Amino acid sequence: MAGNAHFQYISSNAQIMSKKTIQRHVQLVTCQINEGVLDVAGLKNYLMQNGYPLAVALCEDGTRITAAAEYDYGTDAIRGLVAPLDSKGFPIKDMFPASTPYRIAEYVNSYPLGNYAYVQLAVPLASDAAPYVLYHSCTNNQFQYKDVLNRWTHTEHLLQCEGIKVISHASDGDSRLLKSMKNRAGLETQPIPSPWGQWFRVNYEDSTPINVQDMVHTINKFRNRLLKSSMEIGNCIITTDHLYDLINNHSKDKHGLCTSDVSFKDKMKFQPTIKLMNLVMIKFLEEKIPNSKGTAFFLDLMRRMYRSFIEPDIPLLERVQDIWTTNFIVRAWRNWCKRNHTNLTKSITTNAYICLELNAHAIILLVKECRDNEVPEQFVLSAFSSQPCEQLFRELRSMATSNQTVVNFSIKELTEKLKRIFMKRHIMYKHRDIIKFPFMEKLQRRCNGLTTLPSDIEMIEAVEKAQTVAYEILVSLGLSRSTIEIQDSIGLGINVPDIEFIDVGLTEDSTDSDEHSIDSSSLPKFDLHCEELSDSENVEYHDNMSNQAQSHELPDWQ
Numbered sequence: 001m002a003g004n005a006h007f008q009y010i011s012s013n014a015q016i017m018s019k020k021t022i023q024r025h026v027q028l029v030t031c032q033i034n035e036g037v038l039d040v041a042g043l044k045n046y047l048m049q050n051g052y053p054l055a056v057a058l059c060e061d062g063t064r065i066t067a068a069a070e071y072d073y074g075t076d077a078i079r080g081l082v083a084p085l086d087s088k089g090f091p092i093k094d095m096f097p098a099s100t101p102y103r104i105a106e107y108v109n110s111y112p113l114g115n116y117a118y119v120q121l122a123v124p125l126a127s128d129a130a131p132y133v134l135y136h137s138c139t140n141n142q143f144q145y146k147d148v149l150n151r152w153t154h155t156e157h158l159l160q161c162e163g164i165k166v167i168s169h170a171s172d173g174d175s176r177l178l179k180s181m182k183n184r185a186g187l188e189t190q191p192i193p194s195p196w197g198q199w200f201r202v203n204y205e206d207s208t209p210i211n212v213q214d215m216v217h218t219i220n221k222f223r224n225r226l227l228k229s230s231m232e233i234g235n236c237i238i239t240t241d242h243l244y245d246l247i248n249n250h251s252k253d254k255h256g257l258c259t260s261d262v263s264f265k266d267k268m269k270f271q272p273t274i275k276l277m278n279l280v281m282i283k284f285l286e287e288k289i290p291n292s293k294g295t296a297f298f299l300d301l302m303r304r305m306y307r308s309f310i311e312p313d314i315p316l317l318e319r320v321q322d323i324w325t326t327n328f329i330v331r332a333w334r335n336w337c338k339r340n341h342t343n344l345t346k347s348i349t350t351n352a353y354i355c356l357e358l359n360a361h362a363i364i365l366l367v368k369e370c371r372d373n374e375v376p377e378q379f380v381l382s383a384f385s386s387q388p389c390e391q392l393f394r395e396l397r398s399m400a401t402s403n404q405t406v407v408n409f410s411i412k413e414l415t416e417k418l419k420r421i422f423m424k425r426h427i428m429y430k431h432r433d434i435i436k437f438p439f440m441e442k443l444q445r446r447c448n449g450l451t452t453l454p455s456d457i458e459m460i461e462a463v464e465k466a467q468t469v470a471y472e473i474l475v476s477l478g479l480s481r482s483t484i485e486i487q488d489s490i491g492l493g494i495n496v497p498d499i500e501f502i503d504v505g506l507t508e509d510s511t512d513s514d515e516h517s518i519d520s521s522s523l524p525k526f527d528l529h530c531e532e533l534s535d536s537e538n539v540e541y542h543d544n545m546s547n548q549a550q551s552h553e554l555p556d557w558q
Contacts, residue, residue: 026423033418035079035411036091036137038155043122044162046132050429052124054163055378058134058155058209059170060120060177061389063396065138067113068410071098078104079412081111082140089151091137114138117407117414120155121388125167125378130425131388133418138411145176149183156209167369167378168210168362172217172386173355181211181358187490196456199328199463201488202361208369212362213355214386215309216270221352222302223273226295227264232346233333234478236294243276245289255281277303297477301326309359309381317454319381320363320462321469327360328470334489336479357488364459371453379453395421 010016033039047054069080076098083091096107118139121131135155156166171177182188186203194204202211225231230239243262246255261272275281276299286296307314308323330353337347344350362384370379393407399417400408407414428437454462467486474484 026419033133033136033415033422035415036083036093036135038090038135038158039133040158040162040164043132043134043159044164047124047164050124050129052126052129053375053378055125055165055167055375056122056132056159057125057168057170057212057383058120058122058166059131059214059386059389060118061172061386061393062116062118062139062141063393063407064115065117065407065414066410067115068412069108069113070410070412072412078107080114080138080410081107082114082138082142083111085143085147087150088154089143089147089149090154112140112142114140114411116141117411119389119392121392123383123388125375125380125383127377127380129383130429131392133392133422136415136418143176145179145183148176148180152180152184152209166209168212168366168384170212170214170384170386172214172389173221173351175351178213178351178354181213182354182490184209185211185358185361187354187357187488191488196364196460197463199324199467199486200361200364201357201490202365208365210362210365210369210384211358212384213358215305215359216385216387218352218355218359219277219302219305220267220270220273221355222298222305222348223276224264224267225348225352226298227262227267230346231294231298231348232341233294233297233336234474236297236477237291238294238298240295242285242289242292242295245292246281246285250284250288255284257281273302277306279303294477297473301329305356308363309385316367317458317462320367320454320459321466323356323360323363324463324466325469325473327356328467328486329473330356331489332470332474332479332484332486335485335487336483338489339483339485354490357490364463367453367459368456371455376451376453392421 004019011019033042043056044054046052047056067080069078071077072079077094078096078098081096083093083095086092096104096111098104114137116139118137119133120135122134123129123131152169159166169177169181171181184203186192187201191201192203192205194200196204226238227240230237230241232238240262243257244259247257247259247262252258256275256278260266261275266272282296282299282303285292285299289295304322304326308319308326330348334344334347334353337344347353363381366379366381366384370376396407396414396417399420409417428435470486471481471484475481
């Protein structure tokens with residue numbers, strides 16, 4: 001894995017196999033990885049060999065690569081050019097055969113270079129399973145949400161033909177994927193009556209695959225909205241001025257914050273968000289800074305979201321109550337803003353709200369799916385996110401030049417490195433009982449599947465408790481109980497496109513361009529008791545800008 005120079009160094013100082021022998025072994029063990037091809041057969045073989053259930057959670061994301069047109073002698077074709085998408089949402093195959101120099105020149109002049117790698121992973125629903133690269137391709141990011149829907153439909157059909165069930169799709173807030181999820185969940189149509197109650201908004205009759213948004217990204221969307229400008233709810237103001245007052249007038253050992261934690265320049269990192277969600281800091285803020293109740297309330301919403309999906313060892317019904325408490329509050333907040341200000345500029349972005357709405361419904365649907373099929377061990381909450389994509393991108397960057405924040409090689413080189421990653425994981429899984437691998441130890445420390453799951457009645461009771469808590473919090477913020485409206489506010493943003501804060505490109509002034517990745521094995525345990533959605537189809541996929549390993553251990557002051 002370290003390259004030819006390292007192999008020569010090892011072979012000069014120890015007796016090992018020849019390079020040709022190793023290459024033949026790698027060729028024998030690994031499968032052929034082809035760009036633009038859905039590797040259904042390879043996925044099924046992977047699941048069967050490792051004894052995993054034939055049920056997966058799909059996630060997808062993109063990262064910037066080096067745009068280059070290269071000749072591939074294995075396929076006798078040109079790589080790195082973007083082929084048009086077919087009716088199924090996949091690149092047209094065999095578009096660039098290297099037949100003559102004139103044809104090659106014509107390809108280069110007629111088709112754009114791909115400067116992004118788009119990857120879809122299949123995560124087996126087992127607590128110690130590594131994700132499998134199901135599909136990858138180069139793209140210039142000029143695809144539409146209808147292409148996403150077509151690709152999902154075809155992918156699910158091919159997997160179903162092999163007996164593999166797709167439980168969920170996950171992404172990180174990209175507008176096209178989010179619009180596809182809204183379409184599938186029925187959020188763009190009139191709600192269908194559900195036995196769960198009027199608060200249940202998504203399509204109940206056809207809920208599989210379940211739509212999930214990565215909670216790490218969603219929480220940081222809340223933080224980035226706080227950093228951008230002030231908000232208002234009831235008689236309270238939500239602003240970073242309160243946090244600056246806390247930092248400037250009180251010692252760090254009391255609150256643990258520094259100026260960079262509330263700086264918009266650090267919006268890509270998740271560690272500052274962890275510090276802002278600390279209960280000690282929130283209580284100290286409300287106690288010492290006048291009129292900071294609204295800011296403390298907002299940070300507590302972020303804590304509830306973190307607790308519901310990310311923090312380990314939380315009872316499942318408490319997760320349900322926390323996420324729905326937040327969802328009810330945000331619904332009422334947006335309705336209040338529309339009624340009192342005729343717009344949503346004083347609330348969170350619609351992009352972040354839709355992510356929250358989907359996740360609140362997803363946790364209930366995931367419980368029901370696993371419980372009704374009598375597979376509670378498949379309820380592995382860490383599998384329902386886009387974090388596996390972030391982990392893959394970090395692994396790819398580790399094979400690149402030092403201090404790189406993007407994958408600095410072409411799509412041809414990326415395909416070759418994916419085979420190396422597959423071989424490395426094969427070795428780790430085969431010899432995990434003999435040799436200690438840090439990667440495997442992290443997977444084994446993840447939240448395991450549960451043995452029992454709550455009934456529908458228990459979850460409905462948890463949601464009703466969440467509604468009661470939401471009312472109490474809203475009243476304490478100055479809202480009149482008689483005017484609180486907790487029905488969904490999905491359609492409120494249609495007439496206010498000027499407050500869009502989404503930008504998933506690479507510009508410095510982007511609000512929601514937040515590539516965030518966390519190591520769930522080292523997450524802190526917190527005591528939590530006490531954008532307008534753009535219709536643009538050409539939004540660039542954002543790049544993972546945080547190349548530093550995030551340390552999510554509790555600070556000494558807590």
